[in-house]
Structure formats: structure tokens, C-alpha cells
Amino acid sequence: MPNAAGVIANITSNITAATTVNLDGARTVGMLFxxxxxxxxxxxxAAGSGGSLVFDNSAYGYALLSKTNGTQTDVISAPITLASNLNINTNVGTNGVRLNISGAITGNGYKVNIMGYSGVTFTGSTANTYDGLTTVYGRGVDDSGTPTLVLQKTDGVDAIKGNLQIGNANMGGNGRAWSISVPATRSTTTPSSRLTRYLATTPTSK
Structure with a gap:
């Protein structure tokens, strides 16, 4: 894998079996497909031996993590460090496809935008500690069975530390075609209370 700020890394080979890519050290990329x-x-x-994934797009703007192919659910289990704001895009054109991020996301002051036709799951047992704004953008289709974002960390572990904005009316969209899910099995309380178990602040909508 390339290892420098602003570079593009592709994990898009035609594989014949489930494949784990071990980082074995800190790896810096600007964009990862x-x-x-x-x-x-x-x-x-995966982290491998002490590995982590650093998103740093240098002077080129937002870094990018993009699921571009496949109907399978790919996984990022390595820790993620933000050195740039990050767009997470699952625009593979097939609903029901997800990108699972179980590695903890760190990086004070950096934003995360979640977008695309499919969805992202924040899972795992280690808290995400990045504290910039998280925005879940509308995707242009209505599909309540495929949430744009699922918060599925271990019960009581923060999935989002900073503010959460839901919808994209200020970006020209209608703000309706989004969905956030918190599994009912995580708590017997109301859905809104279940959501707060994963957030440090109250979500806002646009």
C-alpha cells in the first residue's frame, strides 16, 4: 500500500477468497478505494502488527474512504487516525451493501461526512474519539431497510463524540433520504434514548 499524504490507494483486486490486508505499521493515504x-x-x-490507517489528503481537501465495488460488506478493523476531514462514500449502486468500520476513529477537530447509495456501520468495542461534526447526507433514494449509518458499537461505547447533523438541506438536497439505525437489542429504552447511548451530544437535522 502507498504510504504518503495525498496518495491514492486501491484495494480493488479480483480476489478468489476473503482477504485480509495487514497494515503492519502506520499507513498514510489521501484516498482509499x-x-x-x-x-x-x-x-x-486489519492492523496486523501495530498498524493503523492515517487519512491525510494534505492540501487537496477532504480525504476519501470509498467502497466502489462489490455486493459484500468490506471491513476496516484497523484503527483510523484523521489528519484531514474525511468523506466516507459507499456509492456502489446496490442497496444493502455496507462498509463496516470497527477500528476506532481518532483525530481532534476533523469532520466526517457519510454519503452514498449504500451504508456504513460503526461497530467494535473501542470508542471513536474524533470530535468534529459528523454529517449524514441524503442519498437520493428512499430505502428504509438500508440505513445510511448504523451505530453498533458495544453498548455504552461512543460511536460519535462530536455533533451529529442529519440531512443535507443546506447542500441543495431535500434532507429526507437518510436513515440512522441503532439496534433495538442494545437497550430496552426508546429509540431516541438508544441513540444517545452512542452520542456525546444531541443530533440535529437539516
């Missing part, structure tokens, strides 16, 4: 082009098998980006 992931997904088996034949949709047959899953990629997992």
Missing part, C-alpha cells in the same frame, strides 16, 4: 470488482469476496483492512 476498496471492493472486489466481481462482488464475490470480502476485504478486511
Amino acid at each position: 476498496i471492493g472486489d470488482p466481481t462482488s464475490s469476496h470480502v476485504f478486511t483492512v
Whole structure:
């Protein structure tokens, strides 16, 4: 994998079995594209021996994590450090496809935008501690069965530390085609109370 600010990394080979990519050290990228082009098998980006994934797009603006191929659910289990604001895009054109991020996301002051036709799941047992704004953008379709963002950290572990904005009316969209899910099994309280178990602040909508 390339290792420098602003570079583009592709984990998009046609694999014949589930494949784990071990980082084995801190790896810095500006953009990372992931997904088996034949949709047959899953990629997992793992820490390996002391590895982490650093998103730093230098002077080029937002960094990008993009699931571009596949109908499988790829996984980022390595810790993620933000050195730029980050767009997470799952625009593979197939609903029900997800990108699971179980590695903790750190980086004070940086924003995360979640967008695309498919969805993202924040899972795992380690808290996300980045504290910039998280925005979940509308995706242009209505599909309540495929949430844009699922908060599925271990019960009581923060998935989002900073503010959460839901919808994109200020970006020209109607702000309706989004969905956030918190599994009911995480708590017996009301859905809004379940949501607060994963957030440090109250979400706002646009």
C-alpha cells in the first residue's frame, strides 16, 4: 500500500477468497478505494502488527474512504487516525451493501461526512474519539431497510463524540433520504434514548 499524504490507494483486486490486508505499521493515504470488482469476496483492512490507517489528503481537501465495488460488506478493523476531514462514500449502486468500520476513529477537530447509495456501520468495542461534526447526507433514494449509518458499537461505547447533523438541506438536497439505525437489542429504552447511548451530544437535522 502507498504510504504518503495525498496518495491514492486501491484495494480493488479480483480476489478468489476473503482477504485480509495487514497494515503492519502506520499507513498514510489521501484516498482509499476498496471492493472486489466481481462482488464475490470480502476485504478486511486489519492492523496486523501495530498498524493503523492515517487519512491525510494534505492540501487537496477532504480525504476519501470509498467502497466502489462489490455486493459484500468490506471491513476496516484497523484503527483510523484523521489528519484531514474525511468523506466516507459507499456509492456502489446496490442497496444493502455496507462498509463496516470497527477500528476506532481518532483525530481532534476533523469532520466526517457519510454519503452514498449504500451504508456504513460503526461497530467494535473501542470508542471513536474524533470530535468534529459528523454529517449524514441524503442519498437520493428512499430505502428504509438500508440505513445510511448504523451505530453498533458495544453498548455504552461512543460511536460519535462530536455533533451529529442529519440531512443535507443546506447542500441543495431535500434532507429526507437518510436513515440512522441503532439496534433495538442494545437497550430496552426508546429509540431516541438508544441513540444517545452512542452520542456525546444531541443530533440535529437539516
